[in-house]
Amino acid sequence: xxxxxxxxxFRILKIGQSMTLQCTQDMNHNYMYWYRQDPGMGxxxxxxxxxxxxxxxxxxxxxxxxxxSTTEDFPLRxxxxxxxxxxxxxxxxxxxxxxxxxxxxxxxxxxxxxxL
Amino acid sequence: KQEVTQIPxxxxxxxxxxxxxxxxxxxxxxxxxxxxxxxxxxxxxSLLLIQSSQREQTSGRLNASLDKSxxxxxxxxxxxxxxxxxTYLCAVISAGNNRKLIWGLGTSLAxxx
Numbered sequence: 001x002x003x004x005x006x007x008x009x010f011r012i013l014k015i016g017q018s019m020t021l022q023c024t025q026d027m028n029h030n031y032m033y034w035y036r037q038d039p040g041m042g043x044x045x046x047x048x049x050x051x052x053x054x055x056x057x058x059x060x061x062x063x064x065x066x067x068x069s070t071t072e073d074f075p076l077r078x079x080x081x082x083x084x085x086x087x088x089x090x091x092x093x094x095x096x097x098x099x100x101x102x103x104x105x106x107x108x109x110x111x112x113x114x115x116l
Numbered sequence: 117k118q119e120v121t122q123i124p125x126x127x128x129x130x131x132x133x134x135x136x137x138x139x140x141x142x143x144x145x146x147x148x149x150x151x152x153x154x155x156x157x158x159x160x161x162s163l164l165l166i167q168s169s170q171r172e173q174t175s176g177r178l179n180a181s182l183d184k185s186x187x188x189x190x191x192x193x194x195x196x197x198x199x200x201x202x203t204y205l206c207a208v209i210s211a212g213n214n215r216k217l218i219w220g221l222g223t224s225l226a227x228x229x
Contacts, residue, residue, distance in 0.1 A: 004159075043205075043219045058216065090159055104150055105217065107159035 001026050006091050006108035013081040013115045021076040021111050023091030031094045032074040033105065034058075034066065036087040043090070049074055050096070081115045088112050118143045118210040122220035129196055130228050137191040137223045139206030144184045147209040150217070151180050151191050154203045163204075164191070196227045 007022045025032065034046040035058075045058030049068040063085060065077040074093075078085060092105040119142045129135055139149070148167045152160040164173045164180040166189070172181040179192040193200055203224045207217040 040221070042221045043207075043217075045216055048216065092160075104162040104165045105160075106162065107152075109159045110157075 003027065004091055004093055004106050004108035006089075006111050008111060009109065010112045011114070013078075013113065015081060015083065015115060017081050018077070018079050019081070021078075021089055021091075021113075023074045023076070023108060024072050025074075025091075025093040025106070026072065027093060027095070027106065028071065029093035029095045029106070030071065031096050031105075032068065033092040033094075034064070034074070034076045035090045035092065036060065037090060037110075038087050046076065046089075078113075083115050086113060086115045118146075118208060118218045120206055120208055120218050120220040122204075122206055122223050124223060125221065126224040126226075128226040128228060131196060131198060133196050133227075134192070134194050135196055135225075137193070137204050137206075137225070139189040139191070139220055141187045141189075141208050141218075143210055144187050145211035146184065147211060149180075149182055149189050149206065149208045151178075151189075152205045152207065154205060154222070156202075160205065193225075196225075198227050198229050200227050201225055 004025045030051050033048045035043045037043050044060045046064050047066040049055045052071050055066050089111045091108040094105040095103050121140045123138045150165045151163040154160045166173050166182040177194040182189045203222040205222040206220040
């Protein structure tokens with residue numbers, strides 16, 4: 001298994017540009033997550049999904065959009081990039097046995113995004 | 117609202133020492149608690165997961181304990197090695213928010229040869 005893969009690894013955007021961060025997992029996990037990590041701020045949940053076709057907002061969803069058309073893929077879209085979105089973005093996945101409680105989360109290697 | 121705190125924020129020890137990292141949480145109604153490791157510039161790797169009904173979990177030189185009533189967990193690392201140098205993060209899933217991990221800010225550990 002490749003686990004959770006993310007592309008690209010690095011990206012520099014200009015203000016106002018848009019891009020999609022890709023995330024794929026091959027573990028047949030039903031739950032997937034997007035986090036951003038800023039120095040000294042810890043991990044913040046942007047969006048999550050409990051299955052194909054179902055997404056929900058996390059703590060910091062503004063400026064982002066997601067979709068989950070398949071179990072494997074969970075892309076994160078930035079429509080109008082702003083300097084405040086400079087961060088490291090992590091995708092993660094986990095398996096839920098039901099009642100919403102999940103096993104451990106598996107993380108991708110991250111995408112380092114700079115908006116200038 | 118669940119909050120997770122990790123103390124100390126940074127720790128530097130000589131190789132071979134046994135050490136303890138601390139994690140506290142404000143709401144004892146949790147489903148589980150997890151410890152992760154993050155190497156510089158890398159993603160997170162799960163180390164140990166303790167279910168709310170458990171008191172501890174062990175993996176190799178790592179032992180994590182959970183005391184729900186006091187809202188505390190400790191990660192014990194035996195015979196530390198330079199390769200243990202990383203940031204260690206604690207996270208909980210709360211009973212009131214059972215799909216989301218609530219994260220601490222981590223302890224940055226340096227093990228010096």
